Amino acid sequence: MHHSIEIEQLYYSYPDGHQALRGVSLHVEPCEKVALVGPNGAGKSTLILHLNGILNGRGQVRVAGLPVVKENLGKIRARVGMVFQNPDDQLFSPTVYDDVAFGPIYQGLPQEEVRQRVEKALAVVNMSDYLQRVSHHLSVGEKKRIAIATVLSMDPEILILDEPTAGLDPRARRSLMKLLENLDITMLVSSHDMLMVRELFPRMVIMDDGCIVADGPTQELMADEALLNAHGLEKP
Template sequence: MPITHEKRNTPLPENLAEDQPVIAINNLDFAYPDGHAALYEISLDIKKGEKVALVGPNGAGKSTLMLHLNGILKGAGELRVGGFPLNKQNLPVIRALVGLVFQNPDDQLFSPTVFEDVAFGPLHMGFSEDEVIARVEEALAQVDMSGFEKRLSHHLSTGQKKRIAIATVLSMHPQVLVLDEPSAGLDPRARRGLIQLLNTLPITMLVSTHDLRMASELFPRMVIMDEGRIVADGLTSTLLRDESLLEKHGLEKP
């Protein structure tokens, strides 16, 4: 006697045109309701298959920018995901295209069991029961956590929680993975495992991090933010050699 849910399918473009940027941001400004400005004139294109590190000091606006990619925050300016302009109508599609993983896995994993958490996305996209179960299995396999379906979230280690958190959005088959500080709070071994995982996932990525060593290892392109602006955007290897730039924005050469 399973409790079923209404069927609702959002039409999803499975394959975007190769030349089309997955994320296109043009002149985005944002200020919080209390008047505190957080983003100025952000312009950023991310192409399919790119792996981009987003670095900068705390309060630079990295998390605020990430919340925009999913339409949770709405600033002034143009933002397109997979060619769809961000508006209320496109919101379900955009949220399926952008897999946003928050920094604290205890906020990301809000269900009692791993299965329920990984199934949350596909369920709310309106997939059938079989499809949901298949997607959960597949996503868990992708993060190397097969067989963890019945485990309780509070029994997991931080490293395991981070992996499951990534699986919760992989199960939605996103076009781009947006991660906020994935390596924060991990011990060296768990961090190493996470780096290997991110290396093997064949998907476009935008990852905010303070971990410049991970950035140099994983992400060919790097975007530096400070005080709400993008101050540099280029090859990671080039930017990491520019010591005066790094120092100016509170970063340390790895």
């Protein structure tokens, strides 16, 4: 059995020369739920963008057992659901239906199954009434939930979410948490929502300045106030 996510000594600099990842190694096992925390600018989003080949740094990255290289990107993107920090990067179709149907259509599923997948995914994020709405006219919180539906409709084996609760109202946040709690798949989720991290993620990885500075049981790391303070985090 392979690791779900395997990152070895990953380095990445943006074109302007800023070094955003400085030798990151991380293994995530199947069905593990891992939270990625750390201050703004720590490199969380940069790391996440390496997991489906949007960015390509120096080092090794394998996801679902496959090296993240050009030839594998189709397979990886079909099995790994990634929700970006900014939902505007994810929604591009004329209607919500089209956005959520895009993945299943791309996977070649029959029309009836596509429709079922879309309806189920929208029900899960409490957005069933939005089928014919225009994605880019929605509020940030609504867009976030649609963005999450666009990956749930693909029935992913690995879910990677970048700050999923940012901008959600309490009810939407709660229902997202319920969804994550009940999904028994591998998850890597970046967040500043320490209450959610404590409630749902048994393992926590702290990043700061392009490095992983701590990786362990959430309960233990959250009890270490000096560690949290040193990296701009607060005990929930």
